[in-house]
Amino acid sequence: MGSAVAKTKYIIHGVFNDEVPLLEACKKLRASGIRIKDVFSPMPIHGIDGIIGLPRTRIAICSFIYGITGTCLATLMMWYMMVHDWPNDVGGKPNWNYYMAVPAFIPITFEATVFCAAHGMALTYFLRCWLVPGAKAKNPDPRTTDDKFLILLELVDEQAKKAEEILKANGAEEVNHKGSYVVPPAYTLEESH
Amino acid sequence: MNTEKLNFTVPSKTKKLSFILMAVGLLSIILMFVFDKSNEELHYHAHTRAWSNIFAGAFYFMALSLAAAFFLGMQYAAEAGWATTIKRVLEAVTAYLPWGLAFMLLLFILGQLQVHHIYHWMLSGVADPNSPNYDSVIAAKIGYFGIFWWVRTILYMIGWWWFTNKLVKNSREADALDVDVNNSYHWKNVKLSAWFMVLFAVTSSTSSWDWVMSIDTHWFSTLFGWYIFSGMWVSAIIATIVLIIWLKKLGHLEFVTESTIHDMGKWMFAISFLWTYLYFSQFMLIWYSDIPEEVIYFQTRWESYKTLMWTVFFVNFAFPMVILMSRDSKRNFAFLMFIATIIFIGHYLDVIMIVMPGTVGHAWTGLSWMELGCFAFFLGLFIFVVTRALAKAPLMVKNHPYLDESLHHSI
Numbered sequence: 001m002g003s004a005v006a007k008t009k010y011i012i013h014g015v016f017n018d019e020v021p022l023l024e025a026c027k028k029l030r031a032s033g034i035r036i037k038d039v040f041s042p043m044p045i046h047g048i049d050g051i052i053g054l055p056r057t058r059i060a061i062c063s064f065i066y067g068i069t070g071t072c073l074a075t076l077m078m079w080y081m082m083v084h085d086w087p088n089d090v091g092g093k094p095n096w097n098y099y100m101a102v103p104a105f106i107p108i109t110f111e112a113t114v115f116c117a118a119h120g121m122a123l124t125y126f127l128r129c130w131l132v133p134g135a136k137a138k139n140p141d142p143r144t145t146d147d148k149f150l151i152l153l154e155l156v157d158e159q160a161k162k163a164e165e166i167l168k169a170n171g172a173e174e175v176n177h178k179g180s181y182v183v184p185p186a187y188t189l190e191e192s193h
Numbered sequence: 194m195n196t197e198k199l200n201f202t203v204p205s206k207t208k209k210l211s212f213i214l215m216a217v218g219l220l221s222i223i224l225m226f227v228f229d230k231s232n233e234e235l236h237y238h239a240h241t242r243a244w245s246n247i248f249a250g251a252f253y254f255m256a257l258s259l260a261a262a263f264f265l266g267m268q269y270a271a272e273a274g275w276a277t278t279i280k281r282v283l284e285a286v287t288a289y290l291p292w293g294l295a296f297m298l299l300l301f302i303l304g305q306l307q308v309h310h311i312y313h314w315m316l317s318g319v320a321d322p323n324s325p326n327y328d329s330v331i332a333a334k335i336g337y338f339g340i341f342w343w344v345r346t347i348l349y350m351i352g353w354w355w356f357t358n359k360l361v362k363n364s365r366e367a368d369a370l371d372v373d374v375n376n377s378y379h380w381k382n383v384k385l386s387a388w389f390m391v392l393f394a395v396t397s398s399t400s401s402w403d404w405v406m407s408i409d410t411h412w413f414s415t416l417f418g419w420y421i422f423s424g425m426w427v428s429a430i431i432a433t434i435v436l437i438i439w440l441k442k443l444g445h446l447e448f449v450t451e452s453t454i455h456d457m458g459k460w461m462f463a464i465s466f467l468w469t470y471l472y473f474s475q476f477m478l479i480w481y482s483d484i485p486e487e488v489i490y491f492q493t494r495w496e497s498y499k500t501l502m503w504t505v506f507f508v509n510f511a512f513p514m515v516i517l518m519s520r521d522s523k524r525n526f527a528f529l530m531f532i533a534t535i536i537f538i539g540h541y542l543d544v545i546m547i548v549m550p551g552t553v554g555h556a557w558t559g560l561s562w563m564e565l566g567c568f569a570f571f572l573g574l575f576i577f578v579v580t581r582a583l584a585k586a587p588l589m590v591k592n593h594p595y596l597d598e599s600l601h602h603s604i
Contacts, residue, residue, distance in 0.1 A: 046604050060519075091481055103477045 006185050010160045011178040013141060014151040014167040019045050021171035022149045026051050028166050029151070034159055038152045040144035062124050063117050070116025074109045140178070148173075198445050199587045203580045211577035218570020222247065225563045237556035244309035245552040246545075246563055248300055250571035252405065253544045255293025256425035257432055258575075261286035262357040263393050264429055269360075269379075269386035274595030275456055275602045278449045281588050282436050284361045286429060288582030289575055294350045297404070301346060311552050313410040314338045330411050342403055349400045356389040365586050373592035397422045408551035412490045414479070420471040421547075427464040427509075428540045430457060431533045436579070438526050445588055451524055452604045458523030465513035465536065472506065493550040497557045501546050508539035541568055 016022040019041065026048075029036060036052045039045075049057070079098045082088050082105075087095045094100040126132065144150045151172075153163055167175050225246065231239035265283040268276045276283070304315045313331065318324025320332040331338075360382055367378035398418025406417045414420075434457050440446045479487045494502050512535055522528045545564060549557055590596060 091483060093481075103473075103480050106473070106477070 007156055007183045008180050009154045009156060009183055010180045012153040012155065012160060012163060012167075013174070013176040013178055014153065014163075014172040015141065015143070015174040015176065016149040016151070016171065017147075017173055019149055022151065023048065023051055025151060025167055025170035025172065028170055029153075029163060032162060032166065034153065034155065034163050034166075036151060037154045040139060040141070040150040040152065042145060042147060042149070059121055059124065063121050066120030067113045067117035069120075070113040071109055073116065074112030075105070077112075078105050078108060141176075198447060199589050201440070201445055201583050201588055203584050204443070207576065207580055211573045211580070214569045214573025214576065216573075218566050218568075218573055221562060221566020222570060225566065229563070232556050235554070235556040237553065238310055241310060242549070242553045242556075242563065244300075244303075244311055245548050246567040247296075248311055249541070249544045249548045249564075250567045251293060251296035251300060252548075253425075253428070253541055254289060254571050254575045255297055256421070257428040258287050258289035258293055259353055259357075259397075260422070260425040260429035261433065262290060262353065262360070263389075263397070264426070264433075265360060266356070266386035266389040266393070269382045270390050272383070272595075274598035275453060277590060277593050277595045277599035278446075278453055278602075279433065279437055279457070280364065280590050280593070281583070281586060282433055282440070282446075284364060284586070285436070285579050285582040286432050287357050287361060289578045290357050291354055292574065292578055294354060298346075298350065301343075311548075312407055313551075314407060328410075338407070342407075345399065345403055349396050352392050352396065356385060356392065359385055360389070364590060367592040368586065368590065370592055376592070376594045378592065379594055405547060408548060409490060411486065414475055414487070414490070416471055416475055420468070420475055423464060423468040423471055424540050424543055427461060427468055428537060430460045430464060431537045431540075432575075432579075433457065434461060434529060434533050435537070436583075438530055440583075440588070441526070448589060448600055450600070450602050452602045453599070454526070454529070455520070455523045455604065456602075458517060458529055461529075461533065461536075462513055462517040462523070465509060465517075468540075469506075469510040472510075490550075493554060494546065497555045498546055498550055501542060501560070505539060505543045505546055509536055509543065512536060512539070 014022075014025065016025070022039070022041075023045070026036060026039065030051070030053055039048060039052055041048075075098075082090075082101075083095055083098050089095060090101075090104070093104060098105070139145060140152055141148065141150055151167070153160070155163055164175050222243070225243040226240055229240050229243045231237055261283050265280065265287065267273075268280070268283075300309075300311070303309055304312050307315075307317060310316060313319065313328070314335065315338075316326050318326040319328050320335040321327055322332070363378050363382050363385070367373050370378075373379070401418040401421035402413075405421055406413065434454070437446060437449060437454060437457070441449065476491065479491055512532060516522055516528065516532050522532075542560075545560075
């Protein structure tokens with residue numbers, strides 16, 4: 001259910017010097033019911049996804065599907081080339097059925113599985129994050145590519161004040177206000193009449 | 194931190210268990226010699242299976258304690274911090290090494306005295322053209338065996354034992370100091386480990402050829418050494434994981450983080466794949482090239498050991514692959530314990546499958562109480578020696594530069 005009134009959301013940047021106070025601040029923010037939009041860091045922080053409440057990644061499921069695709073493609077290719085189209089006699093191995101020379105096919109099946117899973121995952125990642133050629137960097141503060149850690153919040157007025165207090169209390173170096181935007185009221189059935 | 198829990202005493206239950214296992218094992222070893230009769234039709238000598246079983250048990254536990262020493266040395270040589278909290282457990286597993294080596298030496302001496310016929314090349318007159326035991330293939334390479342073989346064997350034993358002993362001794366001596374200035378003991382061990390890695394890299398392969406591959410004296414495989422090495426490495430990791438989880442259940446090792454155990458789970462997963470890779474590579478290359486003198490090795494296995502061959506492959510490959518794939522299962526102690534137990538047995542069966550076809554051959558009748566009893570004896574002895582070694586030193590190292598890193602290990 002959306003509210004019928006337009007809401008103003010304020011963009012807040014909490015900048016930290018180190019990941020330890022940042023993680024502490026994230027925990028406190030979440031404990032008081034504040035949603036964290038994102039965190040920017042110069043290096044990966046292990047276990048942060050759970051702390052800032054990101055849902056579990058589904059890339060593993062993708063990887064499995066890509067891998068199975070690779071297995072099938074390799075099997076199809078080798079069956080067509082070595083058995084069906086032009087049966088090849090290599091080292092006297094039987095070639096009138098695929099299964100008869102299966103040990104010879106295993107390395108290629110394995111390689112194709114890994115190839116498809118790895119490339120599929122990389123491409124999925126690039127597309128999902130929209131890291132395409134010519135894409136503009138979405139980094140809110142360039143210093144996070146160097147030595148600063150940043151919590152990005154987009155909150156309504158009453159929450160914004162509380163969040164600012166929590167950030168400052170947990171060792172944020174800076175709390176920067178980066179303007180606001182208006183969330184239009186949700187379209188409801190009653191209004192349309 | 195609770196300092197009382199840092200000192201481990203062997204629970205009486207464990208001691209009892211190890212004695213029961215040893216007693217049952219010893220009884221079945223005696224019975225093995227009574228029931229293991231010769232078979233003229235299949236050219237089978239009496240007691241060959243019994244001796245082969247003792248060889249398998251002696252070799253498996255010796256190899257895994259050696260691999261634990263290698264794993265320990267690798268952490269030093271690589272300057273790795275994560276495993277510092279479990280160092281004492283690894284040290285305890287290496288404590289079995291002299292026992293294992295003693296059993297091997299005893300078996301070798303008995304073989305040379307013609308008590309058993311595990312090694313074809315040890316047979317008297319095998320290189321003498323006038324002897325009924327003459328074998329032209331072995332005669333052509335007899336220079337590699339005999340005295341030269343014995344010199345190598347003694348060198349491996351002394352080398353491994355010396356390095357392992359020194360590594361553990363240094364680690365214990367560092368405990369006695371209040372502060373280890375300049376981490377002198379740590380650097381001593383780093384240097385020692387670097388040399389141990391060099392020694393181990395060569396001798397793990399050559400000892401596998403000398404002690405295990407030479408059972409099938411006519412046959413050879415260049416990747417055999419790595420195949421044996423990967424099997425013993427994963428067994429050492431499993432033994433360590435089981436000990437860590439067991440100690441944690443008893444209330445010790447509170448300081449070992451979940452991430453450290455997760456890392457050990459990853460090792461178990463990764464080395465299971467290394468083993469599979471080598472196992473399959475050896476099979477595929479021999480199957481593909483189809484050279485009679487190589488294929489004979491798998492022919493015996495295919496004809497008389499088919500069930501065992503497939504069991505070993507699936508247990509040691511499919512189980513860890515399916516069960517240990519996800520992050521959650523590597524952090525679940527019950528899962529880890531379950532899979533570790535299964536592949537521990539799987540790798541013992543692998544050793545059985547490596548040894549038996551070359552000695553017992555087609556007279557094999559399938560796994561029986563003999564294998565189980567012999568395994569029980571060596572397992573009991575292993576538990577006895579390792580738990581006693583655990584009790585000898587505090588479970589946490591004191592003067593180690595990476596201790597703090599390891600205590601906060603988090604991934």
